[in-house]
Amino acid sequence: MADTTLAVRPAPAPALDETMLAMDVVDTLRHADRLVERELEGDARRAALKQRLREIYSGQGIAVPETILDQGVAALEQHRFTYTPSPPSLGRSLATLWVTRARWGRVVGFALAALVLAGGGWWFGVHVPAERTRIAEQQELKEGLPRALQAEHDRVLAATTLQGPRDRAARLLAEGRAAAGAGALGDARARLAGLQELQRNLVQEYQIRIVSRPGEQSGVWRVPQANPRARNFYLIVEALDRDGRPVEVPVTSEEDGTTARVAKWGLHVPEAEFERVRQEKMRSGLIGDPVVGQKRAGELEPRWSVPVTGGAILKW
Incomplete structure (x- = not known):
């Protein structure tokens, strides 16, 4: 009786593009190279690398032509298919910042927002009120205080006929006007207070x-x-x-x-x-x-x- 048992044959090895296969060989070599004795040099080292490659690919069921193995070893020695980072430069730093923006962008955004809020708080909470006060004081020095000084002087004159108090009122008025003209708000207000006190004392009985x-x-x-x-x-x-x-x-x-x-x-x-x-x-x-x-x-x-x-x- 004839033997009808079908022989089990291994599946054909996948066909790889020679370039892709060469790149894979180089990548494999980078790892296999660590297993080869470092003292091996020249032909002995290349032969050891090729033998190790045959064992690796054979275990994966992949047939690698001898020419591909030679190309892979040569490419490893020539550092082909190897990425070499560009040297430090402004362009590289800017590119790195752009690529990593998702990591640091949020922190910088929060910092900028906090800075804007702090600046806005200072502007509206300190600078603007101070500027308004300064403008109000300038307006008072320019218009309000001179009018108030004159009004209090006139009230003193209306309260007495004595020359002494009148002379004192005239002196306070002149000093107050001079202080207001020089921008000395405190001195001008002090002279105004002096006139008010003088008038208050005069009318008392x-x-x-x-x-x-x-x-x-x-x-x-x-x-x-x-x-x-x-x-x-x-x-x-x-x-x-x-x-x-x-x-x-x-x-x-x-x-x-x-x-x-x-x-x-x-x-x-x-x-x-x-x-x-x-x-x-x-x-x-x-x-x-x-x-x-x-x-x-x-x-x-x-x-x-x-x-x-x-x-x-x-x-x-």
Whole structure:
């Protein structure tokens, strides 16, 4: 009986383009080359590489012609089919940045956005308000302050006929105008405040009375620092309007030079006047005539009915 068993034959090796096969050989050689003894040189090294290639491709069922093996070995030695990076340059750096933009672009974008937001915050939150303030101050110096200075000067003239206050008002007006013209906003405002204070003092009208209420001092004495052997005597007085309400007036302390608006202070008087008031209060517990001064409208200084030295204190 005839043997009908079909013989199993291996599938034909895939046909590869010679160029592609040569490139594959070179790539395989790059890996196979590490398995070859480094000391082999020349023909011995090439023969070892070719033998290793035959074993690799034979294991894959691929028949590689001898000429392809020779071309692959030659190409490896000539560094064909090998990518050699271009040397560092501006063009290479720009190309690298462009290729990797997806990696660093988002970070740079966030940084730029943060910078824009910070710049915008500074511009609208600091620069613009400061510029508006500067423009407003310039406008005030150019128009507002001169008008305000003139208006307060005119109010002073309307409040008094005395030459002293009028001369003082004229000086403050001239100094204020000069400061405004020079761009000195603080100085101009200070002169305006001086005119306002002068006008306010001129229109005030009040009596100055010795304090004689139970439980309150009517006088005190001090030992001055400049002369420990001497004594200064003060009557404690207060300023009251026609309805008996306290009036705050500017008073300067002779002890430390401090000026404040107060309704009550110590009035420096000679010892004899101090003693007269003390004896009167000791006899009856009251002061017969507590009025020691009168401040009239249009005047700056009170008219005193008792002798005074011109000094005062704010604390006792």
